[in-house]
Amino acid sequence: MLLFLLRRVKMLHAVKKVLIVYAHQSSGSFNAAAKDTAVEALKAQGCTVEVSDLYAIKFKATATAEDITGDVKNADHFRYAEETKLAWEEGKLSADIAEEQRKLTWADLVIFQFPMYWFTVPAIMKGWFDRVLTLGYAFTQEKRYSQGLFKGKKVMLSFTTGSQESMFSADGINGDMNVTLWPLQNGILHYCGFQVLAPQIFWAPSHVPSEARSAMLEGWRTRLQGVMQEKTLSFTPSDCFDGEKGFQLKPEVHEQHAATEYGLTAGIHLGKVLPPNDQMKAGV
Template sequence: MNVLIVLAHPEPRSFNAALAARACDVLRQAGHQVEVSDLHALKFKAVLDADDFSGEREDAEFLRVDREQTHAHSSGGLAADIVAEQEKLSRADLVILQYPMWWFGMPAILKGWADRVFTRGFAYVPGRKYDTGMFRGKRAMVSVTTGTSADTYAPDGIDGDILDILWPVHNGLLRYSGFEVLQPFVSYMPRRLTPEEREAELDRFAQHVLADVPRLFFHPQEDYGPEERLRPGVIARSGFQHNTDR
């Protein structure tokens, strides 16, 4: 199996970096091929702009991102750093996103990686999303650290259910582009761990990575009507979705 780990933390000695390193080690020991994109070490450009398009533009006067991405993908005009990450994604059977929860979302550098690498034409096209997404057959998993406790991310916690917080990544990025999304790994408040607890948490992650991790549930296409809303009688079971007649 080919695995891509995308690490988004600016400190090489961080717990996020340690988690990524442990996953890399145990996966390689198990015989898998592993690539790591350490976005800060790569000095990956987070901002999508006109410099993403190295070839002749479709419209040099007005930057419409979706059209320019499609044109650049088909004509070989994407910037080299984008192409390098797309090649890693193409090789990967499993993608692990490793990052700290900042302001209830991904760090800017990882959001920028998604903005720039998941281009139209490569990661999605009209009519190819969710069940029929471009990355159908690949798996993806989020591994995230938090600054607050598991209680705050409980369904009745002040921060909200962790799966709801992760919905934009799980559904809006990964499932949208066709991935089978695995149950996330969440390390709550790692900064408060003792050295012994830290090692135990790293071991827990190693076991999670090597296990047959359950898939998150997403409603299949047949549960939706022509307006892409859940059909009457289908009980909402995933993420932020809820039935409006209840």
């Protein structure tokens, strides 16, 4: 019994260090309020929180040779992935990248807080992904997806939209939000191994009454109180794909799912209907 209790206490306190990567230009914005609410709620439960305020630090969004201090290996044909891998090994990445990598290495949970821009993150945050998640540090050919380097870390997208929820439904004019989220949650976060928590979506805060916005922030605060215990989204395990055959789904996986109604994920349909809420809810 004592062992059980000790394990439970350890589990409850397992995630303590939180990095919030935040991208909004204005401290009066709803995104700022969401970020501030998170800092407050997480600190109140004993977490240590660091914030990377990307506009405030004027984070450089473009991946260029200036990201390496000193000479690059091949200036005639500069290849960002290979050059930054070498620079990371030799401690020659620029100070801003090294600082973000330090915070990322430190964190148990990373929250990306941003307004949706053109169905994805703002350019400054895309720049963070491009420049911080470098080859060798964040992924390798062998260490990605289920074997990804950050498999001990949790991550969450928390964002606002201009669109109403119905516009991002399966029948909505923008298409299914699960599809919109797939490149970010699978292609970046799960690719690097992160355990991905369901996203926090603040639908159209500019177009709802003030009380509704306050309710959204209260809902966020309440969610964060239990965030450390939340289940994560499911992705198809890497061993379902055959590395000898171009990482295609193995025939036996096809067979196992022959009679199922839905595809495996928002990305792997098996010629079937997309599983409902695949990228929005854990445990579906």
